[in-house]
Amino acid sequence: MNIVITGGAGFLGRRLAETLLARGVLGGTDGRPQTITRLTLVDVVSSTGLDDPRVRQITGDIAERKLLEQAIDAQTTSIFHLAAVVSGQAEADFDLGMRVNLDASRHLLDVCRLLGHRPRVVFTSSVAVYGGALPATVPDDLALTPQTSYGTQKAIAELLLNDYTRRGFVDGRALRLPTISVRPGRPNAAASSFASGIIREPLNGEPAICPVSPETRMWLLSPRTAIECFIAAHDIDGARLGSNRMINLPGLSISVRDMVAALERVAGKDVAARVRWEPDPRIAPMVATWPGELAASRARELGFPRDSDFDDIIRRYIEESGVLQAR
Amino acid sequence: MNIVITGGAGFLGRRLAETLLARGVLGGTDGRPQTITRLTLVDVVSSTGLDDPRVRQITGDIAERKLLEQAIDAQTTSIFHLAAVVSGQAEADFDLGMRVNLDASRHLLDVCRLLGHRPRVVFTSSVAVYGGALPATVPDDLALTPQTSYGTQKAIAELLLNDYTRRGFVDGRALRLPTISVRPGRPNAAASSFASGIIREPLNGEPAICPVSPETRMWLLSPRTAIECFIAAHDIDGARLGSNRMINLPGLSISVRDMVAALERVAGKDVAARVRWEPDPRIAPMVATWPGELAASRARELGFPRDSDFDDIIRRYIEESGVLQAR
Secondary structure, eight states: OEEEEETTTSHHHHHHHHHHHHHOEEEOTTSSEEEOOEEEEEESSOOTTOOOTTEEEEESOTTSHHHHHHHSOTTEEEEEEOOOOOHHHHHHOHHHHIIIIIIHHHHHHHHHHHHSSOOEEEEEEEGGGOOSSOOSSBOTTBOOOOSSHHHHHHHHHHHHHHHHHHTTSOEEEEEEEOEEOSOOSOOOSSTTTHHHHHHHHHHTTOOEEEOSOTTOEEEEEOHHHHHHHHHHHHHSOHHHHTTOOEEEOOOEEEEHHHHHHHHHHHHOHHHHTTEEEOOOTTTHHHHHTSOSOBOOHHHHHTTOOOOOOHHHHHHHHHHHHTHHHHO | OEEEEETTTSHHHHHHHHHHHHHOEEEOTTSSEEEOOEEEEEESSOOTTOOOTTEEEEESOTTSHHHHHHHSOTTEEEEEEOOOOOHHHHHHOHHHHIIIIIIHHHHHHHHHHHHSSOOEEEEEEEGGGOOSSOOSSBOTTBOOOOSSHHHHHHHHHHHHHHHHHHTTSOEEEEEEEOEEOSOOSSOOSSTTTHHHHHHHHHHTTOOEEEOSOTTOEEEEEOHHHHHHHHHHHHHSOHHHHTTOOEEEOOOEEEEHHHHHHHHHHHHOHHHHTTEEEOOOTTTHHHHHTSOSOBOOHHHHHTTOOOOOOHHHHHHHHHHHHTHHHHO
């Protein structure tokens, strides 16, 4: 089986690739585990250090249909569609967001449709599909009122995925991801970038600016649990999902103040003191429109993996990144 | 001011054009009534018998951006975007539906965006954006789970309209139309076509087949009230709508059995007896996924026009069409 990961050079794409290569198997279209013979990563750049004969890397503009036709071939049974322009960037460059978050998703679904064998498509959507005046806990059946172009484009791609699934063109699953924390590496253009930065930078001995108020409630998911959710979503029987393929993944609801308090508990007062509170008028209003907590009832019923608490997420990040040993 | 009506040769587009020409004015972008100097109708065919020097007709494929660039010029301050491929047709021909219901809507918004003066765009969406297991009365904030490609395409166009409005490219209003009844003329490819046919055909002395069960609950709006709603939606101050531009229009909730009972009350037993009940497996399941009643709380608060009862709708149809006099 050929598995395709778009955004394969990104943090989550790369981590998913490594996890799949280590597992060696993934559920086939009949539900039984199949041996992974090829893993195709599609991105604007190639991922370095992935020396595995099963890996094929294709680089280019994902909004070009030809690139997707090259990546998604007759042997492709599973696609993880992670490629996206992040929230801050899609807000700053409307046309780029439409191209990558909407046009590329539609091309991908159309290329899958032409295969004729109904591949499984796991699409990473976002809680940014919600927005505006929200209840304290967002139920699964609340109307989508995105307040960003990013959230709009994700909501549209979800609707397409659902209809392509209903028509039997693909077997889709759209996962609304909480904010991923703690991401390793450097800050990015996502408005949510600080949700990793305020943990990662202090652990690296660097100052970090928190651009939102301490009371801001975040809905978080660790990278490890996110990858587990992608695979769980892929392997679940489509019949259990029925005609609605949108799934709010279960996250942790925690205020930014409590995130920093957790950092203090795990890494000490000096580390936590490196966080400076400076509300940013470009970021705070955007983050304020995202939900701080979702019921995620359906995902819980379906038994999706969950994080236990944020202290544990920080401890795992320290362990995986080796950050404290390195200093 | 130049007003553009897409789908201008269709039943509602034509009726809207006649109403606007008779009024002679429409709210400008500053809210004050402006004299209508030009009315541009865009459709695949031209509308006959509209002899008015203010009328310009443009025919062609609305999914061709050039056609929209020709219609929507620098003097255009208001667009009524009614053009669509109906539900049954969008289900039968997926690509045609995507092209007309999605691509054309996006092109239209992009052409409006280039104008730079934020024209008002009234877009006719549909209750087909809802679907599946629905509460008896659908609240305004229920998630959209369309079960048809038509409903999916309308939901996507709504999301685009909302984001283009938020970004200041247009000043949009998306109206979720109940099923329009009683339409004059002949049956069309809409799955809802029967909702007019079971009244219109018997009044014409012809038999009519009802393809859904008598218990099926319909959410209806008369043509006259629909046109009043289009103009009310256009003229309302955008500030009153805020960031959410989707409006469930208030309809009448009535079972198909009660529709026929109303026909009997208004036109007699012999007329109502011309309805034959023959459930159609292609139509009944599609109609069953549509909501039978919506709260439409927001539209009621905003004071949108409403129909009083279905007997009155039938009487008005008889009066306007002159059907009983003609026989």
